[in-house]
Amino acid sequence: MARDGRVFEKDPETGSSDVLTRPRPSGLSGYLSQDIRLQHADMILLVCSFISGLCDSGAFNAWSCFVSMQTGNTIFLGLGASGLPVTKPYGWLRSMIAIISFLFGCFSFSLTRNFKPRSRGMLSVSFAVQAILLTVAAVLVQTKVVPDTTDGSESMKVLIPLVFLGFQAGGQVWASEVLGFKEIPTTVLTSVYFGLASDVRFMQGIKTNPSRNRRLGAVCALLLGAISGGWLSRSRAGIPAVFFVAAGLKYVISAMWLIWVASSA
Template identity: 40%
Template sequence: MELRIEASPQTEPRQNIESSRRQNIDFEERGIYGPSRLDDREKKSLQLSRASSVVTFGQLGKIGDVPLRSRASSHFLAEIDTKRTDLILIVCGFVSGLVDGLAFNAWGSFASMQTGNTVFVALGVSGQPRYPAFLWAKSLIAIMVFIVGNIFFINASRLLGPLRRSTLIASFALQTAALLAATLLVHTGVVAPKLEDPVAPIEWIQVIPLSLLAFQAAGQIVSSRILAFDEIPTVVLTTLLCDLLVDGKLYVRPWGANPKRNRRIAAFLALFLGAMTAGGLVKVSGMSSALWLAAGLKGSVTLVWFFWREKRDGEVENEAGGT
């Protein structure tokens, strides 16, 4: 269906052509006259006038959609401003505390801190500890998934553009999905929502949520590297504590004079408080409550990326970690 809109005359020559030559044109179309009394220039002007006055509903929709699509594309493909993104990574450190506090307490392995899992695998070579049996196998699976997750998130970020808004949204959405899947497995009872008995036979179903948690942890640490805050690894504290204490400006005042020190302290406290919160929640309301909280926080971070300020031309990034 076409909507025909008769265009208003824009110029005096066109008005004269429309008013004084209309009858001649009608006669010419019916074959009453032989050659047209209008010259070629006047004919072309009339044809353009008539053609430009026809607008379809589909065209009107496209005209309205183009600016919106363009703005949306520009918004999601823009690089985000990394200033203050250290606050997001500190929240992620709290999530790591929640996840690892739960994983170790419930299943005897870590999801994020692969140093501990490596020790368990090494002990397994000599058949230790005797209980729980096959602890080394669960730890080995967690390590392998963590490595695969790092490879996946690193290459996906490079392919899509590491600091693009759409890349960060996709990364954290995938991390949130992994957390939600693990949460639902525990909440629905597919994985027993109780602490593991060290002397009981191993429940291999536990490997599924443990792997999901290790995968999301890989995406989290890759994000800390992409955002160039190496002082906030979000999943480990050993090097963080060493870097904090070796800092020659550790005791400098005022407080804002050493942002790297401040971030390290905040990251340490966040992970500690996260693990402590996980222990309290498991004791009071069960395993799934800690996982629900972790998934909610990670989902909130995903939403924040939709509205985060984009990088402006000429702006300097986080001074290698010091805005």
Template identity: 45%
Template structure:
């Protein structure tokens, strides 16, 4: 009983934010992985909403003619991403940097990805699992409206992901987009300073590289027998690993800060 109470008490304590950028950089890999699968399946993104905003504008003009309902796909992703940002931001009212809160946050994100993966793998949304099915539907100019379900689920949890990066204070690792990251990286006056002297630059580099590797991994999985659904399972598993990591993360030394 005492061990159980001690563990629960520990989960209520805030984390030490040192090295908390590592899980966030790993989230960049998950973003690339899921965006790769989503784009191959539905021609829209689930984490990068700048591209989706352009797709919405193009789709409103009924372009491109070979991608029906582009506007609907894009607005579903954008709307659910916004909703995710709104909902996950409410965690600030319950100590967002507590171990338990962060674990719950990432566990929830992982569950949303797993549900999307299960829908793909079970055949409910086969275009999200099999690249050949997605290509056949695209060739027939047919849109499977069931695709909107995993798009919504994935976009919602990615809204939570970027909100968490803000809560942790690592604004240089947005985890979802690279445009501002590239700008900040290459306009940094200390761009070529020694490795240990510029941690923000290092985080930006790692985030960009991991995002690329995630996208590349998703593309190769889509071409393989494993399929795009496997990319989603991997993304969900990584979110659960991060959730568990928060539970055993080093606690913030409040006494040291007071002194």
């Protein structure tokens, strides 16, 4: 007989029931609940590194703070204690809001740890939420609700998109943790640079040192994202384009998780 999704057979001598099988979930819910295969999932995290470079370069150019790299924001927060920089008296507040939002994002997304965080459905929903938050931030800037230049960066309105941007960055870091590729933290490079400099197998072939390959990919992706963010900021599209592109990429990632190959385990 079946109970709670499990199949039991009753022992005629003892009267006890033993579990025979736990059938694989079927239907749409079963498909979405399947864990993804990790092969090539590191490529998704490289795209996330690109997105971090994109968003941080755009945010720093407009508001003199970061939304993903919280080390830099911590330094800016510390400078605020001495009233520096004198041209940005509220720079510390922007950095603090970004840090707090990032922490709340990490905490909120980490609550999915008990709901198959590596499943197709959960990963897709996670990145869809991140994409929506990026879209909201982009729309706020596009519609001039929030100033997108350094001249208006002292306006308290800039704190609004920083909340959305910092929160979604926390979700991205959680995804990196769930997928388990420590070489691609997606938001910072200090540990990545250390890993490259201390790698005794650095000069080995491409196929024999995947950890080095991922680290190099993370550096290149984040740098390319920062360069792209700079050029987009200088274009006619301006800062909103930076966040719209980032949102578009995360919508694509969300859709890709839905068709990702399932783990055979």
